[in-house]
Amino acid sequence: MTRWNNGLDEVERVSEDITEETNALPARYFTDPDVHELEKEKVFGRYWIYAGHANCVPEPGDHFTRTVGDSELIVVRDHDGEVRAYYNVCAHRGSAMVEETPMTDAGNARRIRCPYHLWTYDLDGTLSSTPQSFEDARLNPDLDDEDVAELDTERNALMEVNTDRIGPFVFVNLHDDPPLSLAEQAGSMKDELEALPLEEYQLARRYVSEVECNWKVFGGNYSECDHCQANHQDWVSGLELMDSELEVDDYHWILHYKHKEDVDDEMRIHEEHEAKFYYFWPNFTVNMYGTANGYGTYIIDPIDEGRFQLIADYYFEEPDLSEEEAEFVRTSRQLQEEDFELVERQQRGLESGAIAQAQLGPNEHTVHRLHLLAQEAYEA
Incomplete structure (x- = not known):
């Protein structure tokens, strides 16, 4: 159950299994400046x-x-x-x-x-x-x-x-002797992305936004779609959410969303008619909406314990966007702005001091994986 900050309950470590009662990061890991400093070494100083x-x-x-x-x-x-x-x-x-x-x-x-x-x-x-x-x-x-x-x-x-x-995605690792190779950290995601002609696309648009919440709050929001029906109604109207799939690997997870209607074969980069979102621990995503011949990426860069910068890049065959490509970007930006409101509201609640440790639902196993990886990094 949820652990309120009433002096009676103590927070616990993130559970290994989402079916266990206490399964989320304690609230202080989203609000404590000491945790932000710790992450510079334990997360951003060790992983790719x-x-x-x-x-x-x-x-x-x-x-x-x-x-x-x-x-x-x-x-x-x-x-x-x-x-x-x-x-x-x-x-x-x-x-x-x-x-x-x-x-x-x-x-x-x-x-x-x-x-x-x-x-x-x-x-x-x-x-x-x-x-x-x-x-x-x-x-x-x-x-x-x-x-x-x-x-x-x-x-x-x-x-x-x-x-x-x-x-074409360049990664860096600040550790003198990285604990994992990039191939080990990326797992099957590496082969899957390298099978796509990503290098044939050019950067056409970039949007940079500063958001008032912890980077892991946004990472968690990106990693589930239980909130989509209530908050992204325009987007989900074209999807078969009940046929969606959440695929979880060691250091990445993939959200698959089927479209209700097929799209023109020439208007997609991947083989199936689906929106496909990759989250790569700790703070990188690759976004394919299934309705445009291109893709997007997010960099979720922490500024401090209560702010992050989202760098959203969009790649197409040409820098001058077609109508369909412009719609791809408009859809993405709309989803971002809707999410910004949600995650800033969550951050306010976490900072209120009322909650000590939240709980996760059964379809939030991707969020659970994010929290567990953070916990494991802190304890490494």
Whole structure:
């Protein structure tokens, strides 16, 4: 049963089985700033995190920045065509080098140069040059030029971050020795997505929204559709919700929704006439609505314990949208705005102090999986 914060009940660990009575994360895990700080290390510092789409950096030197937790990263395509990621930190005195550059407006540079003292790095991260002032001691009366040690270009290279890909989706892992490979974390989702021609699509639209709730509250909302009939009536009118399916794997889950009527074969990227939503722990989704030849992604980035930023990207064969593609985006944005109201209402309730630990319904096993993964990460 629900545990109210009345001083009589103590919260318990998330249950292994959703059929058990106490099966949700305690409320404080959605409101406590200490938990937010813990997640930077235990969640976003250990698991594979979506960084961006490889199609947005098609040429050598193309780059964008991405922040994961407190870490600023540079994602760049090198001269060999590989997409790599580095901490946005100069080896000299720790200055940030590249200004914030969104994926939608990627920059290009032959080398990465720190504007502070002009240390310059090749795209493979090695130090390529420094100003003359680092090679002689003309301003230091206590040193002769021959006393100046030659800089080791490899030891003074940029700090590289582990990267891997699922099709065109680039992921990073901040851990020195990731506990899981990306293939292990993604499971069957990797093969399923790589069987689709995702790399043939270009980023056409991006919407960034700041929402007043914990990122896990939104993740839970995305992961179930018990709320859809009451809150997404326009969308569900075209679906057979009773024929829907929730598929749960170790670190991802898939929500399948059948359309009441078939759609034109040319207007879909996947093989079946269905809306298909992938949630990949901890904070990435791939969305296919079954009514347009394209797909969307969400990045659910925490800002603090009570706010997150949703980055919604839409990919189509051409950046100029057809009527059907524009409708795809309108539908998606409508669903987001309807959900924003719901999750902000839930956050207010969690922050009220009235509830200590909620319970989950039998069809919320995907939400249960999200909560259990969070609990396991905290305890790792």
